[in-house]
Amino acid sequence: MEKGLLKSLSRNLQYYCKKNQGLFSMNPKVAVKDNTTLALVYTPGVAKACKEIDKDPKNSLVYTNKANSILLVTDSSGFLQKDKDWKNQYAIPILETNCIYYKNAANIDAYPMVLDLNLIKSDEDVFECMKQLTAAYSGFELIGVKAERVDSLLKKAKENEFKALLYTHHQRELVSNKLGKKFPSAFISACILRAALDLHVTSAISNDCIDYISSKLQSEEANIYQIAGKISRLAADFFISQKLSTQKVAAEEVEEKLLRYYIEGARSWISDIPEDYFALKHSNDENSLELHRRYRGVCEIHSKLAPKDMLELNNLCSDKQVEEIVELCKKDEKNVYDLTCKNNFCGIITNGTAILGLGDIGPEAGLPVMEGKSVLFKQLGGVDVMPICIWEKDVDKFVDVVTKISPMLSAINLEDIKAPQCFEIESKLQEKLDIPVFHDDQHGTAIVVVAGLLNALKLAKKKIEDVKIIINGGGAAGVSVTEMLLEVGVKSIIVCDTKGAIYKDRKENMNKQKDYLAGITNKENLKGGLGEIIKGADIFIGLSVPNVLKKDMVKSMKEKPIIFALANPDPEIMPDEAMDAGAFIVATGRSDFPNQINNSLAFPGVFRGALDILAKKVTMDMKVAAAHAIAKLVDEKHLSPDNIMPNALDLKVPQVVAKAVAEAGIKSKVNRNKVSAEFIEERIKDYTIEGFLRPFEKKLVA
Secondary structure, eight states, rough: TTTTTOGGGGOOOOHHHHTTTTSSEHHHHHHHSSHHHHHHHTTTTTHHHHHHHHHOOOGHHHHSGGGGGEEEEEOOHHHHHTTTOOOGGGGGGHHHHHHHHHHHHHHHHHHHEEEETTOOHHHHHHHHHHHHHHTTOEEEEEEEEHHHHHHHHHHHHHHHTTTTTEEEHHHHHHHHHHHTSSSOHHHHHHHHHHHHHHTOOOOOOHHEEEEEEEHHHOOOOOOOOHHHHHHEEEEEEEHHHTTTTOOOOHHHHHHHHHHHHHHHHGGGGGGOOOGGGGSHHHHHHHHHHHHHHHTSSSEEEEEOOSOOOOOHHHTTTSSSHHHHHHHHHOOTTTHHHHHHHGGGEEEEOOOSBBBTTTBSSTTTHHHHHHHEEEEEEEEHHEEEEEEEEOOOHHHHHHHHHHTTTGGGSSSEEEOOOOOHHHEEEEEEEHHHHHSSSETTTTTTHHHHHHHHHHHHHHHHTTTTTTOOHHHEEEHHHHHHHHHHHHHHTEEEEEEEEETTEOTTTTOTTTOHHHHHHHHSOOOTOOOOOOOHTTTTOSSSOOOOOOOOOOHHHTTTSSOOOOOEEEESOOSSHHHHHHHHHHSSEEEEEETTTSSOOGGTTTHHHHHHHHHHHHOSOOHHHHHHHHHHHHTTSSTTOOOBBOOOOOOOTHHHHHHHHHHHHHHHHTTTTTOOOOOHHHHHHHHHHHHHSSSOOOOOOOOOOO
């Protein structure tokens, strides 16, 4: 052990950053231990929360973590005024430390957001990014933004009726001038923001609020936690008196809630279960909605730093300690990955145009899906994923926003974006960024479909090069599944949409992607609807809408027909109907039926492997390797028509997928980190047992 580490109080911020690879992570509020819970936080149950928010956007404050979530945003303009050589990544330790301070001091889920200083050219650029991100976050604090830009942004917010909480680092300086000699400014700011979030304040916090608190807060003898409660109550008094509160909550309740957090922890904020709730029988949808209501969403910020008291928190998060981390990052940019959360921090990004099977219901209504998927990323792969919901539908503008907010992220998972825009968005982002951009609806679906098909064909005793496959759905998943099936050796594929088979020179309902599909499939140029095209096919893969596959269609297929009815939450045909019609194997996307073809088998391990080798992108070879790894986990003695896939929560899956993806990525030379695939497998194996990702370098800094 290095000199000084035994002196517990002298362990500095650098020590903890090195030990934990940063101070910040994401945590599930609900542990997904079985398929029942999986159906509540993800499909099919999560759709109910989405529908409720679609009915009334205010429900996002009830069924998601939005009401407790803010973004700490920097464009680095303020830092550049002091240091002309400032780079994006130098701001990460500053934002991260503030995030974990807010979590420990006031249970605020604050997320770091670094805007690319090379792309932010105007005040309008910053304001546009903030405006686009309001779907998932209730407020913003501007940090490291030059004073004149702060003034401009506050003016724009007022002129544009910007409906979000807004606080600035310059107000922290005002706090410091008025109250800082008594208490750290970050501590007072945390208490003010706690009150603002509890009362759902949707405007800029004025300096008058700080003046009011300073005039009322006496230097009475009290412990720091009682003072925190009093500051939050005074702030609440001010917001209520100024009619800024949009939530009917008394100032005393705000104080009591914060004090309860100090005594009992965050679990004290979980809402009560309605009386006699469990005495009655409820549907999966009802149980899912109740779970989302009780927990206010399913994910939150987790502080890896657990200070014994506020004194230690203030010491560890002091400006001097943070500056030391920044200086280390300046000396060696590799330290950004060793000392901050960036090494494991990703974004799950949507514009809400294709949420589950619900269609274009918007980014705010899509937030429950992003949160649910974040839980699976974390629990299965140890990956910290930040939900990012963007209002923009225009392809180029969407790409522009994502590019500007990308410096904080080490990988991006695009989610629930409609075709054909999703193809353009993915392609343009991958071209602009040197981190993996993975559209799970395309690539995750393709990986698990191919994995399931490999095992189904073993049971049917059919060779992959001999089968005829009908894919219903020419959207994002249809394109990617088709490409990957061709890559693994399938020769005969016909893709259908609402107008029937896609073929060369078809005019009706075509687009760039369908023209592409027509060029690589349907070699005989067959025409007709699904009922005609499916005759004599070996396999049906549904990536479309409910109830389009009829029993007579299944009967018309070749012997031992294989049905993958993957529309969610309702499949193209129900499993019992398909079996009645003679299906040999039936798979769906649901956890309440056998043979679940679930993307959660793919994306946690894919991201774990890609992050650990610092991949620049996810290649076709990496995806194929993942599919084979998943398929091999079902050994031949357990392989049966009702068991072609590992369980969605089988913890061995992310281990073997991460290893396979890492090996293929290293072979493809898209890696920037030299690490053995075996170590990656052991690392995630340790994580599944201990809940801690072992750092690549064991050496600790004193």
